[in-house]
Amino acid sequence: MIALGGNAMTASDGSASPADQRRAVEGAMGHVAALIAAGHQVTLTHGNGPQVGNLILKNQLAADVVPPVPLDWCGAQTQATIGMLVLNALEGRAAVVVTRTLVDPRDPAFLDPVKPIGRYFSEEEARRFEGLGQSWRRFERGWRRVVPSPEPLQILDAPAVAALMAAGFVVVAAGGGGVPVIRDEQGRLTGVEAVIDKDLAATLLARTVRAAKLVIATDVPQAVVGFGTPQARPIGSITAPELRELKAAGHFAEGSMGPKVEAALRFVECGGDQAVITSLENIGAAVTGEAGTVVRN
Numbered sequence: 001m002i003a004l005g006g007n008a009m010t011a012s013d014g015s016a017s018p019a020d021q022r023r024a025v026e027g028a029m030g031h032v033a034a035l036i037a038a039g040h041q042v043t044l045t046h047g048n049g050p051q052v053g054n055l056i057l058k059n060q061l062a063a064d065v066v067p068p069v070p071l072d073w074c075g076a077q078t079q080a081t082i083g084m085l086v087l088n089a090l091e092g093r094a095a096v097v098v099t100r101t102l103v104d105p106r107d108p109a110f111l112d113p114v115k116p117i118g119r120y121f122s123e124e125e126a127r128r129f130e131g132l133g134q135s136w137r138r139f140e141r142g143w144r145r146v147v148p149s150p151e152p153l154q155i156l157d158a159p160a161v162a163a164l165m166a167a168g169f170v171v172v173a174a175g176g177g178g179v180p181v182i183r184d185e186q187g188r189l190t191g192v193e194a195v196i197d198k199d200l201a202a203t204l205l206a207r208t209v210r211a212a213k214l215v216i217a218t219d220v221p222q223a224v225v226g227f228g229t230p231q232a233r234p235i236g237s238i239t240a241p242e243l244r245e246l247k248a249a250g251h252f253a254e255g256s257m258g259p260k261v262e263a264a265l266r267f268v269e270c271g272g273d274q275a276v277i278t279s280l281e282n283i284g285a286a287v288t289g290e291a292g293t294v295v296r297n
Contacts, residue, residue, distance in 0.1 A: 001202060002032065003046070003198065003215070004045070005217055006049045008024060008025070008047075009025060009028075009047060009051065029086060031281065034284055035284055035287060038284075043161065044172045044173070052118075052176065053119060056071075070191060070193055071193045072179050072180060072194075075178075075179045078176060083098075092170070093169045095169040100157055101153075102155075107150035113135045113148045115195050116145065117195060119144070149197060152177065152197070152204050174202060176196075177195065200263050203264075206272065207271070213272070213274050213275070214267045215283050216278075218257075220279060222235055236294065237294045239295075240265055244265055268296060276289070276295070
């Protein structure tokens with residue numbers, strides 16, 4: 001299972017025009033294709049932050065003309081769009097599953113939305129969107145929409161992913177953490193305005209389909225202890241208990257490396273063979289344990 005970070009879906013400067021996204025995905029799939037050619041069975045998941053941000057901006061700019069679509073719709077749209085780019089780049093036997101992730105409507109995250117999404121706006125504009133029922137908070141650079149980020153409980157479409165894997169397909173699934181859904185009091189599924197951490201969802205999917213290895217591809221070659229200090233040092237091979245201790249000591253920021261470390265730990269602690277955190281360029285060597293931060297029991 002390879003979890004591709006947002007850097008694999010946009011240009012190096014973060015721009016996300018259609019042409020930029022197509023070139024970025026084609027470049028990322030070059031590394032994936034090399035793994036497939038080497039005989040590895042690969043399943044992919046990916047981030048979608050910039051793409052969802054673009055859709056949200058369109059919603060906001062056109063809010064007085066066209067009713068904004070909910071966030072779960074934006075997630076589903078970006079899963080399909082990015083998936084289409086991946087299919088075109090890989091050709092061969094590849095398939096995309098628009099994937100739903102079940103969350104608990106009683107999750108404490110729904111009471112305290114803290115996950116920022118979209119662009120920065122002025123206070124006046126933020127107040128206007130609050131009138132549409134959205135939550136906004138002030139940050140150093142301005143006002144930004146915030147949404148809940150609940151814990152992923154179940155990848156509902158994992159059976160479809162497993163069936164396609166068994167049939168020999170390279171499967172793209174759970175993009176952006178999956179479309180968040182809850183069950184209402186009647187047991188019906190409905191989407192919710194939330195964002196699921198893509199790395200935690202990748203771990204859950206990897207465990208569900210019994211992947212042997214999880215590779216979390218990001219924009220740095222390794223996790224680092226003491227990041228930003230003179231004592232900074234990259235982490236190579238490490239046991240899960242050792243890495244858990246470092247995380248508890250506060251070495252990994254929650255807004256960046258923290259969720260990736262947590263995802264790697266959960267995968268290994270729940271029976272996975274090995275999890276690796278590394279850069280996109282190193283995923284080939286990461287699969288063989290020769291690059292990145294390699295987490296093992």
